Amino acid sequence: MPPFTREAPSPRALLHLLFNGARAMDVVETALKLGLLDALEPGPVTLGELATKYDLRPKRLYKFLDCLESLGLVQREQTSDALEAARYRGVPGLREAAELVLGAGSLERDREKYDWKALYGRLPETLHGQHSMSATSFDWPPRTPEQVEGFEASMSAGLGPILETFRAHASTLWPSEARLLDVGGGDGTLAEHLLRQHPMLSVDVYNLPATEALVARTRERAGLSAKRLGFVGGDFLKEPLPRGYDALSLVRVLHDWPAEVARSLMQAAFAALPSGGRVLICEEFRTPERLAAQFFWSYFLIGVDTCVSRLREVEFYLEGLTAAGFADAHVLPGPFELVVATKP
Numbered sequence: 001m002p003p004f005t006r007e008a009p010s011p012r013a014l015l016h017l018l019f020n021g022a023r024a025m026d027v028v029e030t031a032l033k034l035g036l037l038d039a040l041e042p043g044p045v046t047l048g049e050l051a052t053k054y055d056l057r058p059k060r061l062y063k064f065l066d067c068l069e070s071l072g073l074v075q076r077e078q079t080s081d082a083l084e085a086a087r088y089r090g091v092p093g094l095r096e097a098a099e100l101v102l103g104a105g106s107l108e109r110d111r112e113k114y115d116w117k118a119l120y121g122r123l124p125e126t127l128h129g130q131h132s133m134s135a136t137s138f139d140w141p142p143r144t145p146e147q148v149e150g151f152e153a154s155m156s157a158g159l160g161p162i163l164e165t166f167r168a169h170a171s172t173l174w175p176s177e178a179r180l181l182d183v184g185g186g187d188g189t190l191a192e193h194l195l196r197q198h199p200m201l202s203v204d205v206y207n208l209p210a211t212e213a214l215v216a217r218t219r220e221r222a223g224l225s226a227k228r229l230g231f232v233g234g235d236f237l238k239e240p241l242p243r244g245y246d247a248l249s250l251v252r253v254l255h256d257w258p259a260e261v262a263r264s265l266m267q268a269a270f271a272a273l274p275s276g277g278r279v280l281i282c283e284e285f286r287t288p289e290r291l292a293a294q295f296f297w298s299y300f301l302i303g304v305d306t307c308v309s310r311l312r313e314v315e316f317y318l319e320g321l322t323a324a325g326f327a328d329a330h331v332l333p334g335p336f337e338l339v340v341a342t343k344p
Contacts, residue, residue, distance in 0.1 A: 009072070017071065025102065027067040032098045040074055043089030051084065058084050107158050111296045113150070114138060119303050126303045133303035140256075140307035145210065153187070162251060162282055163193050165334025172332075173340070174278060176200045178246035181272075183207075183236060183265075184253040187214035191229055192222045202228050206242060209233035236265060241272040248273055249280040254317070258308050263320045270324040273343045279326060281339040286311040314339065 009017065017024060031037050034054055039045050047065065051058045062083055068074045073094055077087045101108050115137035125131035139147055166173070174180060177200040182191050185205035195201055205215050215231045222229070232242050241248065248269050254262040269279045284290045290311055291298070301309050314331060317339045321329040326341035 024067070024071055027064065028071070028073065028098055029102045030064075031068060032095075032102055037090060037095040037098055040068075040088055040090035041092070041095045044077065044087040045089070046084060047086045047088065048084030050088070062086070108296065110158075111300075114296075114300060116296070116300050119300070123302065131303065132305070133300075138300070138304055140304055141208075142210075158252075159190055159193070161335030162190070165282070165332065165336050165338055166194060167197060168334050169332045169338065170197060173280060173338075174201070174247040178202075179204070179244065181206055181232070181242060181245040181248045183241060183248060183250050183269075185215075185249075185251070187211060188218035188229055188231075190249075190251060191215075192218050192224065195222070195224060195228055202230070204230040204232050204242070204245070206232045206234060206236070208235060236268065237261070241268045243272050243274075245273065245277065247278045247280060249282070251280075251282040252284070254281065255283050255311060256307060256309050259312075259316070262316075263323070266317075266320045266324045266326075270326060270343055275343055277343045279321065279341050279343075281317050281321075282336050283317065283339070284311055285314045285337065 031040070034056075036050065036054060039050060039053065047058060047061060050056065050065075051061050065074060065076070065086075065088055068090075069076050069088075072091070074088050074090050077089075079085060079087070100106060115133075118133055118137045119126055119131075122131050135143075142150075176198075180191075180194070180201060180203045182188075182203055183206045185191055185203075185207055188203075188205045191203035191205055195203060205211075207215070212231050212233055215229070219226065219229045234242070250265065250269070254265060257265070266279070266281075273279065284294060294311060297309055301307050314337070318329045318331070321339065321341040325343065327344045329339065329341035332338040332340055
């Protein structure tokens, strides 16, 4: 089969697919559950082989595969008119992507707990300013203990790709016996994973006082001491960042604030770190892939004026760190890229 290529769908074709979104997800989820993606992605495989292996009716399977092809997820090669001779191949990464988006622990399933239906069908009123997301549906910043816990749990659910990037560059991020301050570090889940990988590392989570109990719960669950996984309560919007650390991380923090606040936090990181200290920024940069992954939040936050949640180009962070006084600001690749810089 030729290499996989696909033109972008026309506006009409795209809208056809979007209108049938629930049915499209049913098809992909079924392909995942039946194991079809395990055979399709390495491919090529004939329809007849798939029907035999998975005990499926060929004529029905043909239409099912048409659905996957219309989504751009499989490519078909028909060399004869024989139905069962058609060969199929899934796009690279299809199996993993389906598991991430539709699997039991997927971010999309986690997001369903938010009250997006409060906006559904009311976008015209919302855009005109006549309707907003209520504080009971979503409040930013989170205020009640229930809101804080729900938000931090949601953030923890998406740590997989971030941890993969941290693992890939572990030897270059900090000295072996470093002290790390994880600014806005949620319930300490990121810190817990880093401590497992780095026996000589210690991490303090810096977050609003309301999250201290959540970090304590994570510490107890992981069997860690307060010396290794500590907590410092504070509000980075109102006070300087704590000093005395070799490195400082801002993981999915800066995009939630206006540009001037994000820049001031980079400046605060420079002021807090010693000479040779490193700042690590992990954010979702503005790319077509990330915009698609963030579609839920782009939609949901239309009705929330207090949360900016803006995907920015990587240059914003590189330029902001340089302007703050950091040297050698650069990007480390990974599923979630890391922007790293050093205080001279």
